[in-house]
Amino acid sequence: MTIHAKTALLGSEWVSSLRIEIDAGSISSVEIGELPQASDTCVDVLLPALANLHSHAFQRAMAGMTEVRAAGKESFWTWRTLMYQFLDRLTPEHTEAFAAQVFMEMQEAGYASVGEFHYVHHQPGGAPYSQLSELSQRIFAAALQTGIGLTHLPVLYTYGGVRREPLTGGQLRFGNDLDRFLILVDDCRGKANQANADTVVGIAPHSLRATSPDDLQRLLDQSPTGPVHIHIAEQVQEVEDVQAMLGQRPVGWLLEQAAVDENWCLIHATHMTGAETAALARSGAVAGLCPITEANLGDGIFNGSVYLEAGGRFGVGSDSNIRVSLPEELRTLEYSQRLRDQSRAVLVRSEGSVGHTLYAGAALGGARALARDAGEISVGKLADLMAIDRSHPTLCGLADDQLLDGLCFAAPDGLVTDLWSAGRHMVQDGKHVSRDSIVPAYCSAVADLLARL
Ligand code: ZN
Numbered sequence: 109m110t111i112h113a114k115t116a117l118l119g120s121e122w123v124s125s126l127r128i129e130i131d132a133g134s135i136s137s138v139e140i141g142e143l144p145q146a147s148d149t150c151v152d153v154l155l156p157a158l159a160n161l162h163s164h165a166f167q168r169a170m171a172g173m174t175e176v177r178a179a180g181k182e183s184f185w186t187w188r189t190l191m192y193q194f195l196d197r198l199t200p201e202h203t204e205a206f207a208a209q210v211f212m213e214m215q216e217a218g219y220a221s222v223g224e225f226h227y228v229h230h231q232p233g234g235a236p237y238s239q240l241s242e243l244s245q246r247i248f249a250a251a252l253q254t255g256i257g258l259t260h261l262p263v264l265y266t267y268g269g270v271r272r273e274p275l276t277g278g279q280l281r282f283g284n285d286l287d288r289f290l291i292l293v294d295d296c297r298g299k300a301n302q303a304n305a306d307t308v309v310g311i312a313p314h315s316l317r318a319t320s321p322d323d324l325q326r327l328l329d330q331s332p333t334g335p336v337h338i339h340i341a342e343q344v345q346e347v348e349d350v351q352a353m354l355g356q357r358p359v360g361w362l363l364e365q366a367a368v369d370e371n372w373c374l375i376h377a378t379h380m381t382g383a384e385t386a387a388l389a390r391s392g393a394v395a396g397l398c399p400i401t402e403a404n405l406g407d408g409i410f411n412g413s414v415y416l417e418a419g420g421r422f423g424v425g426s427d428s429n430i431r432v433s434l435p436e437e438l439r440t441l442e443y444s445q446r447l448r449d450q451s452r453a454v455l456v457r458s459e460g461s462v463g464h465t466l467y468a469g470a471a472l473g474g475a476r477a478l479a480r481d482a483g484e485i486s487v488g489k490l491a492d493l494m495a496i497d498r499s500h501p502t503l504c505g506l507a508d509d510q511l512l513d514g515l516c517f518a519a520p521d522g523l524v525t526d527l528w529s530a531g532r533h534m535v536q537d538g539k540h541v542s543r544d545s546i547v548p549a550y551c552s553a554v555a556d557l558l559a560r561l
Pocket residue numbers: 162164225339375427428
């Protein structure tokens with residue numbers, strides 16, 4: 109397949125009349141200043157598509173159901189209560205239908221790939237399915253159906269709290285001790301051979317609350333390959349609990365106790381001291397930021413300006429999937445910093461375009477976090493690409509080097525005309541090629557689950 113773009117972001121440079129060839133999912137040649145040929149797929153502005161580095165797909169079906177406050181209850185209560193009600197009823201069929209819907213929405217929003225932080229493994233009550241990886245296989249099936257690039261992250265979840273409390277209620281569906289978890293990961297790696305060739309299987313110790321220091325160390329010793337993702341320092345209560353139990357704040361503890369390097373992605377990392385922020389940046393790990401979800405859950409504000417100044421890598425994820433919007437994810441990140449600092453254009457090192465810094469940074473960091481050789485348009489990289497239409501009124505007056513500012517701060521959703529996941533051309537004319545079958549299946553799965561509540 110050959111794509112011709114009037115304008116494209118090639119590496120960090122804007123170029124005109126770009127032709128690129130895709131072979132076996134990767135970019136095999138790049139030519140600048142070429143006229144389109146009859147068989148080319150012609151687009152307006154071609155960009156590297158982002159990786160969505162953190163998702164819990166099934167939570168998409170809860171969006172809009174928990175924006176109420178219950179009298180006398182803490183604010184997180186409605187969200188957590190509904191999640192556990194969902195978990196008591198969620199079937200393998202629901203899992204696949206919900207994931208297909210949200211993966212499709214991600215691609216239409218401009219994400220070529222997703223890191224699925226997958227923690228629901230077992231039947232209600234905690235009994236394993238006859239195939240231990242049943243629900244992971246449903247995620248693989250949804251990735252095949254949508255064509256999205258998948259980095260599957262089976263979650264190790266052993267305890268109900270930092271003092272190794274036993275799992276209860278809805279948590280029983282998450283639970284594995286380390287031995288069974290390692291079997292599950294092996295099983296997922298075997299099954300991934302039947303998925304798209306660019307599928308990656310990593311590991312995700314859920315958090316310092318749900319795994320013990322001993323298990324974490326054994327896990328890292330026994331599963332040395334693949335990306336490692338972990339939730340960390342999302343809420344103040346968690347920071348206090350970990351500090352009381354382990355004698356140190358979560359990010360500081362992890363950086364000292366584990367060999368955190370560029371294979372790691374620390375999800376949220378919201379509550380960090382200045383020293384923790386600088387140390388995380390030095391480690392080479394990616395900070396997995398989920399600005400829309402963090403705002404929705406009231407988590408707090410990431411220490412972004414200090415982290416960026418220290419050269420820290422970052423990417424973005426849609427986490428709870430309350431909204432799937434790539435521009436909104438990036439602008440929420442920047443706006444949180446502006447509101448805190450009472451300042452403008454915060455997330456830039458020294459000088460330059462905020463939109464470009466956010467977009468290009470999240471493209472490279474997201475790909476790194478998902479172990480995808482992607483994140484920029486360059487020969488040899490995976491063809492994770494998105495095209496947008498600059499004739500839209502919010503972009504038509506902008507110069508090339510203002511386009512990403514327009515996309516991040518001014519444009520509505522829905523400007524993505526085309527999207528390729530490892531060369532698979534899944535969004536065409538603004539619509540996912542399988543939308544007409546995915547949406548009805550999703551709506552009937554939601555109705556079926558709600559009928560069981
Ligand atoms: Zn999460």
